[in-house]
Amino acid sequence: MASPRIVHVSMECLPFSKVGGMADVVGSLPAALRELGASCRVMTPHYPQLHDGRIDAEIAAFDVWVGDSPHRVRLLEAGDDVLVDQPAAFDRPGVYDDPHSGEGFSDSLYRCLVLQQAARIAVRDGHVPADVVHCHDNHTGLLPVFLKDDGGPPSVFTIHNLAYQGRYGADEFWITGLSEDRFFGHSAFEFHGDLSLMKAGLSYADKITTVSPSYAEEILSPDFGHGLEGVLQHRRDDLCGILNGIDEDYWNPGRDPALPAHYSVAEREGKEACKRALCEEGGIEYRPGVPLIGMVSRVTHQKGLDLVGAILPHLLRREASIVLLGSGDAEILDLFRGARGRWPERVALFEGYNEALSHRVYAGSDIFMMPSRFEPCGLSQLYAMRYGAVPVVTSVGGLKDTVQAFEEEWKTGTGVRAHWATSDSFQGAVDYALDLYEKPKLFKRVQGNGMKLDFSWTRSAEQYLALYRGLMGESAPDPAPEAEPETGPGADA
Ligand code: ADP
Numbered sequence: 001m002a003s004p005r006i007v008h009v010s011m012e013c014l015p016f017s018k019v020g021g022m023a024d025v026v027g028s029l030p031a032a033l034r035e036l037g038a039s040c041r042v043m044t045p046h047y048p049q050l051h052d053g054r055i056d057a058e059i060a061a062f063d064v065w066v067g068d069s070p071h072r073v074r075l076l077e078a079g080d081d082v083l084v085d086q087p088a089a090f091d092r093p094g095v096y097d098d099p100h101s102g103e104g105f106s107d108s109l110y111r112c113l114v115l116q117q118a119a120r121i122a123v124r125d126g127h128v129p130a131d132v133v134h135c136h137d138n139h140t141g142l143l144p145v146f147l148k149d150d151g152g153p154p155s156v157f158t159i160h161n162l163a164y165q166g167r168y169g170a171d172e173f174w175i176t177g178l179s180e181d182r183f184f185g186h187s188a189f190e191f192h193g194d195l196s197l198m199k200a201g202l203s204y205a206d207k208i209t210t211v212s213p214s215y216a217e218e219i220l221s222p223d224f225g226h227g228l229e230g231v232l233q234h235r236r237d238d239l240c241g242i243l244n245g246i247d248e249d250y251w252n253p254g255r256d257p258a259l260p261a262h263y264s265v266a267e268r269e270g271k272e273a274c275k276r277a278l279c280e281e282g283g284i285e286y287r288p289g290v291p292l293i294g295m296v297s298r299v300t301h302q303k304g305l306d307l308v309g310a311i312l313p314h315l316l317r318r319e320a321s322i323v324l325l326g327s328g329d330a331e332i333l334d335l336f337r338g339a340r341g342r343w344p345e346r347v348a349l350f351e352g353y354n355e356a357l358s359h360r361v362y363a364g365s366d367i368f369m370m371p372s373r374f375e376p377c378g379l380s381q382l383y384a385m386r387y388g389a390v391p392v393v394t395s396v397g398g399l400k401d402t403v404q405a406f407e408e409e410w411k412t413g414t415g416v417r418a419h420w421a422t423s424d425s426f427q428g429a430v431d432y433a434l435d436l437y438e439k440p441k442l443f444k445r446v447q448g449n450g451m452k453l454d455f456s457w458t459r460s461a462e463q464y465l466a467l468y469r470g471l472m473g474e475s476a477p478d479p480a481p482e483a484e485p486e487t488g489p490g491a492d493a
Contacts, residue, residue, distance in 0.1 A: 004468050005039045005129055006030075009119045009143060010136035011112070012095050013044040016051045016083065018355070019095050020298060021244070021379040022160040025211070026136055028247040029464070030080065032457030036465050041128060043119050045090040045111075046076055046083035053078060060127040064117035066110050067175035073118045075127055082128055089114040099353075109168045109175060112139040112197065117177075120146040123153065132156060132468045138166030141201030142176060145183065148204055154471040156464075157205030159198075161376050162219055162226050163302060166197030191227070202231050206471055208239045209464075211377035212398035216241030224374055224397075242464060243401060244377040245457030246386070251359075253387050258359035263388070265451040268444075271363065271388050278364025281357075282323050282348025291437045292321045293430070294365025294389055296358045296380055299328030304371035304394065309335030310423040311430070316343055318434055323348040325361050362387035366443075367433050373421045375399045381415070385450030390443070391415035392433045394426065402455075406436070406446045414450035 012019050014027030030040035057077045063070035064086075074085040084090070089111045097104040105111065120143060122128040134156045135143045144155040173184050173195045184190045189200035202208060210216045218224035220233050232239060250256075253271070254264045260277040263270030272288070279286035293315065297303045305324070309332060315322060316339070324336050333351065340347045350357060362368070368384035370393045377398030381391040385403070393399040395417045406413035416436075418429035436443050 003037050003039050004131045004465070004472055006033060006041075006132050006134055006468055007119070007123060007128055007130040008040070008042045008134045008136065009115065009140045010042065010044050011115065011139040013042050013081070015053065016044055016078075016081070017047050017095050020161075021211075021377065022136055024246070024379055025160070025244050028245070028250075029457060029461060031247075032245065032461035033465060034080075035458070036461055038465060038468070040080065042081045043075075043084060043115070043122065043128065044081065045115055046085040047090050047092065047095065048087070049091060049093050050095070055083070060122070060125075062121055062125075064114060064121060065177060066113045066117065067177075071114055073114065075118070075122055082122070084115055084118045086114050086118070108166075109172050109195075109197075112166065113142070113175060116140055116143045116146065119143055120150065120152070123147070124150050131472050134158065134464075134468075135201060135205065136160060138164055138196075138198040138201065141166060141189075141197035141199070142178075143201075144204040144206070145178065145189075145200055149178075154206040155204075156207045156209060156467060156471070157201040159202075159208065159210040159219070159376065162198065162210075162224070162228060163374070165191070165199070165226065165228070167191065167194045168197075169194060196228075199228060199231055202228060202235060206238070207467055208232075208235055209467070210239070210241050211244045212401045213241035213243065214400045215374075215376045215397035218374070218397060240463075240467075242460050242467075243398065244379060244382075245460050246379060246382050246455045248386075248456050251383050251386050253363055256359055256363070258356040259363050260360070263363075265388075265448050268388065268447075274360065274363035275366070276364075278323065278360050279321070279348070281360065282350065283344070284321055284323070284348045285345040287321065290319055290321060291366045291434060292323060292364060293367045293369055294361045294384075295322075295324045295326065295369050296361050296383075297324075297326045297370070299326040299332050301329070302373055302375075303328075304373050304421055304426070305329075306332045306335065307371045307421065307423045307426050308369055309339075311427045312336075312339045312347075314427055315430060315434075316346055318431070320367075320434060321346045321348075323350070323361055323365065325350040325352075325354065325357055327352050358383075359387075362389055365389040366437060367392060367430070369426075369430065370394070370399065371418065371421060371426045372396060372399060378402070382455050385414055385453055386455065388447045388451050390433055390436070390446050390450065392418070392426070392429050394418050394421045396421070406449075408442065411442070411445050412449070413446060414453060415446065
């Protein structure tokens, strides 16, 4: 069987850029696919302000049309990856917004279109040949439409987070260059009067995946479907959940250069040194034998850190120390700022984004909290387990699929799960983890169970490869003209 040529297209990808887990996934899945014999390239923007790594060559230069003007694009080769260079669109201080002002860029649709039109032409004209184009999240949702229009290769569309839908006002539709009569309707990708890039991807990709089996089920319901559950139900035969893996070389406490000491499941002494160093770095007291609870997160409603804010006094009464690395919602951060002011010896707060520090938080923490209200997959809990921080999570999406509740009787399981995303339920779960911490033998067991888990990409990469091979033999029909009606929270009254 010929080795399939897969082209991934994504707004973020490590090592060039990162905002959330999608960058880790697009940065590490291709290597696993290559190991299985696929030929794989990632097309992603060239953000000169975020990455100044090596460029090997210029592959091509051409104009892409966005609205009524041409924009010169250069395709730059960087190792196996292809960077789309268009300074007006991508020479910015952030991927989606300006980290200094926190404001989103007002020309987001134009920026997504530059990437997608560049990918379309690169594939169509053979600069980057593809048997399957794999599109990631709403920013690439129009690419399946372009490919179908061009008679191009089949596409896979992966939902990394259904909450971010790429909705734009109807007045912006014209810059897509697509026919309004054909595509700006309920059965295409109009969504409550707006243009929805997410709906475009869901309607026109040949296959849809999301990043865990449980999330693939959940998003079919109004509680998790963000108004697109009807569209997803219509495509349910083409939808599946494939669990994310992690790059086990990069995330390895045995030789991670970001850590002050190294350790493994067999030799865990180094973890205590990491805890001591993290306390120093965070300006809190190092107290051996007292649990340090960590969090690394975007601070948003999704991630439920407000629930932690509500139980902070309780956790501190229970003698725990707390460390948060995160940025986002000012109101939620205020809860932690307040706690830091009140208990400066016990609460460490690192505001902002810091990749190396995130490794030190996973390594230095005994317990890791992740009270997400919904979680497509979640990578933080995987890194936490690998680094011996016992995760306490809510029972949703990928958290449910990756964190097995510890059973004292059988000594199985890797963490603790709260039934509900409420502060009471979550407090009960953290209390149980703190109780376990007081029983060192049991705690060591649950910690070791997590550290030993295999979260490598191999199995998931095999599933993707099977999907690609299926598509190379057969391509899905055009979407039916009448999609199911949208319902749920985003629906019109
Ligand atoms: P999401 O993609 O929804 O943000 P994931 O758990 O899938 O959540 O992935 C989050 C990724 O971003 C992890 O790699 C985590 O370590 C990283 N991360 C989140 N916040 C920060 C931060 N403030 N500094 C460094 N890394 C962060």
